[in-house]
Amino acid sequence: MAGNIVYFPYETLKKLSMDAFQKFGFTEKEADIIQDVLLTSDLFGIQSHGMQRMVRYHKGITSGLIKIASKGKVVFETPISAVIDGEDGMGQLIGHKAMEMAIEKAKKSGVGIVSVRNSNHYGIAGYYAKMASDQGLIGFSCTNSEAIMVPTYARKAMLGSNPLAWTVPADPVDFFFDCSTTVVTRGKLEMYNKMGKATPDGWAVNKEGVPSTNAAEVLGNISRHEGGGILPLGGATEISGSHKGYGNGMIAELFASILSQGGTSNKCMKDGRSNICHGFMAINPAFFGDPAEIKAHFSTFLQELRDAPKADGQPRIYTHGEKEHESVARVLKEGVPIIEGTMVEVQDLCNELGLDFKSYFGDYVPKAPQTMFKGNY
Amino acid sequence: MAGNIVYFPYETLKKLSMDAFQKFGFTEKEADIIQDVLLTSDLFGIQSHGMQRMVRYHKGITSGLIKIASKGKVVFETPISAVIDGEDGMGQLIGHKAMEMAIEKAKKSGVGIVSVRNSNHYGIAGYYAKMASDQGLIGFSCTNSEAIMVPTYARKAMLGSNPLAWTVPADPVDFFFDCSTTVVTRGKLEMYNKMGKATPDGWAVNKEGVPSTNAAEVLGNISRHEGGGILPLGGATEISGSHKGYGNGMIAELFASILSQGGTSNKCMKDGRSNICHGFMAINPAFFGDPAEIKAHFSTFLQELRDAPKADGQPRIYTHGEKEHESVARVLKEGVPIIEGTMVEVQDLCNELGLDFKSYFGDYVPKAPQTMFKGNY
Numbered sequence A, B: 001m002a003g004n005i006v007y008f009p010y011e012t013l014k015k016l017s018m019d020a021f022q023k024f025g026f027t028e029k030e031a032d033i034i035q036d037v038l039l040t041s042d043l044f045g046i047q048s049h050g051m052q053r054m055v056r057y058h059k060g061i062t063s064g065l066i067k068i069a070s071k072g073k074v075v076f077e078t079p080i081s082a083v084i085d086g087e088d089g090m091g092q093l094i095g096h097k098a099m100e101m102a103i104e105k106a107k108k109s110g111v112g113i114v115s116v117r118n119s120n121h122y123g124i125a126g127y128y129a130k131m132a133s134d135q136g137l138i139g140f141s142c143t144n145s146e147a148i149m150v151p152t153y154a155r156k157a158m159l160g161s162n163p164l165a166w167t168v169p170a171d172p173v174d175f176f177f178d179c180s181t182t183v184v185t186r187g188k189l190e191m192y193n194k195m196g197k198a199t200p201d202g203w204a205v206n207k208e209g210v211p212s213t214n215a216a217e218v219l220g221n222i223s224r225h226e227g228g229g230i231l232p233l234g235g236a237t238e239i240s241g242s243h244k245g246y247g248n249g250m251i252a253e254l255f256a257s258i259l260s261q262g263g264t265s266n267k268c269m270k271d272g273r274s275n276i277c278h279g280f281m282a283i284n285p286a287f288f289g290d291p292a293e294i295k296a297h298f299s300t301f302l303q304e305l306r307d308a309p310k311a312d313g314q315p316r317i318y319t320h321g322e323k324e325h326e327s328v329a330r331v332l333k334e335g336v337p338i339i340e341g342t343m344v345e346v347q348d349l350c351n352e353l354g355l356d357f358k359s360y361f362g363d364y365v366p367k368a369p370q371t372m373f374k375g376n377y
Helices: A010-024 A028-043 A051-062 A091-109 A125-133 A186-195 A215-223 A242-258 A291-307 A322-334 A340-353 A357-361 B010-024 B028-043 B051-063 B091-109 B125-133 B186-195 B215-223 B242-258 B291-307 B322-334 B340-353 B357-361
Strands: A005-008 A073-078 A081-085 A111-119 A138-143 A164-168 A175-179 A276-283 A336-339 B005-008 B073-078 B081-085 B111-119 B138-143 B164-168 B175-179 B276-283 B336-339
Touching: A005 A010, A005 A340, A010 A028, A010 A051, A010 A336, A010 A340, A010 A357, A028 A051, A028 A091, A028 A125, A028 A322, A028 A336, A051 A336, A051 A340, A081 A091, A091 A111, A091 A125, A091 A138, A091 A276, A111 A242, A111 B111, A125 A138, A125 A164, A125 A175, A125 A276, A138 A242, A164 A242, A164 B242, A175 B242, A186 A215, A242 A276, A242 B164, A242 B175, A242 B291, A291 B242, A322 A336, A336 A340, A340 A357, B005 B010, B005 B340, B010 B028, B010 B051, B010 B336, B010 B340, B010 B357, B028 B051, B028 B091, B028 B125, B028 B322, B028 B336, B051 B336, B051 B340, B081 B091, B091 B111, B091 B125, B091 B138, B091 B276, B111 B242, B125 B138, B125 B164, B125 B175, B125 B276, B138 B242, B164 B242, B186 B215, B242 B276, B322 B336, B336 B340, B340 B357
Parallel strands: A081 A111, B081 B111
Antiparallel strands: A005 A336, A073 A081, A111 A276, A138 A164, A138 A276, A164 A175, B005 B336, B073 B081, B111 B276, B138 B164, B138 B276, B164 B175
16 A cells, blocks of 8 residues: 565664664764664564654755764753753664663662753654663653644644653563554554545544545645644544643653753754654652562553453453564564665665665565655654 | 532632531541642532532541541652552542652652552542642642543453643643543543433443443443443544553553552452552652743743634634633632532531531522432542
8 A cells, every 4th residue: 555565684674774874974883773763663563663764864864954973962960850952963862862861860869851852853752661661660751743733623733743652561561652642643644645545533634623534635734834734632622532632742742842941843843953852751660669569560450451351353452562562573573564665765875875785685676666654754 | 411500609618628527537637638629629620529529538438438547658768759558548638648748859859759559539630730830840640540441442441530630830821731541531421321412432332342322321331340431532443542542541550550559440449448549740840950941931832832823613722721720710700510419418418417508508408309420439
């Protein structure tokens, strides 16, 4: 539905990414962080935020939106908090640094909260939250982004998709909950557009602020900045809980753009700057009791949820993180699915960077028209 | 639709509540906390959690569910955190104590997180979050409760309505966001039932886990513990974001029942105990910069939201907290609206406690049949 899908081994794409990001001008260590954020997204089955964004990051660097030399400057710091000015640096590197600080603070002081301004798109919010749970801590991350969410009763997008991600250590699979505060992301609308299908009710509004199921119309309005956009989780009215999704989007602004005094979503992607802000928090369960006991207690509840009686016709109740966990095993075995349109871009990029496409992909020749998602970037 | 509504001055109901809660056995100071939580709910226009619960709290005390002597025991404490065992005490008092601790910790250390187990129903989550914003801090509170939320693809309720409440200082009105993580609360279903109207799609499922718009059927199943219940914010399927509301409900469990190692929602209201757990957090903006500048920055964004272009036919875009703020002014002027059924109960309660109903309400004689909401309690 969005071009043919081709599959490549994870290691191949990792090697390509390592080489490409170093050609962009990043150090080996930096390239490793960036590729891990992107490929983790692909491993988790979130293609829209994975490999396919590599070319866009390159465009961001060549256009000056992303400044390679900027490493993120700590402008305020206490034992439990920090504010970082990203100085237009690469979002993944600024985000990684910020979460590492939050984790260090949580280990020592119990909690670490880091708010970041003037950054760029940082990939999936959940990656950073996961950095904390990988070390036995509770993780949280959020970001704002170019306005795409139309607040309840408005006709103009004022907030980004503003994901909130939470992770909690658990057996056998960590809790991993990473969701936009809109009903859906722009990528989902683009999929419906490509399929020529009407979107479900409650996803979007047109430029008059009236609910619309016409994905082409909505996407056109968004890209021409004519108004309308995607609705908050909860849809168009308070009856269905629209104000709740809108409020959750505001919490992402709070930790990202408010505490850092950075650009709110309605100021993102303007005047040649991204102005994107992020928020990070790590909480140390050892400051509440025995971490192993807390983990076991949570794991029991998760198992009770999985064991609960299923709805008619439903084989399974998922807890958050199971799908991503199973996706990793599947993708490592079957390969990373990539839209051929992306591979055309990758080939062009290799030529531009002086990398030998054949050395990664052998005799494979991408031939699809470019039909990849067009995201916020 | 639910009996006649009568209006009484706030001061009258406050005096009655002060007297009644002292008759229940609470000290004057305790009664003042409890009445303030209840009447703040009425002032905010959230009748379901206000005065009308007084009689139910009395029943809880006489049945032994709520233990007046229990004041909440701190069982774990660090400079940024605490765990409190409520020992089945009055939810409002345990909650108030816990939030005061979180606030004190945030003032000194930047953040305070307090997790509470073995408590009782504590009223509106937003009350406790507001305690923090009233003192210039960011406030958060959440609670679990008797299972009423059916997780995505389940047929049995496993989580409570699990509200998350956030408050942030702002001009001219503080941000106040207090919402259940279900699409709606049980009270809303009861209103539709009383009106004999079908509920909107995406609110509830029947005992087979199949979407139902029959409020009477759903409420009957819930009270007979036959299965079904209310859906997470986002409805029945992942298409509409069901897993997002379910995930948000899990965050309430995390801060309430997981960090405190208390009863998760599926263990609440069992074996003669409430087992209700709460979570509290206060964050000090002074640990991120100049609090006045942060407040001004946030206030600017809120004003931009209010000033954004409106959807066709919509006169106004609200920011969270405006409706509650305006409700306070209206209720103080027009009186607190009370369902007559509640007044019948209040009269009975006065007789039982030896309070003179006439001394509060003069010649008013409640005559409505008892048709008040039947909530979780």
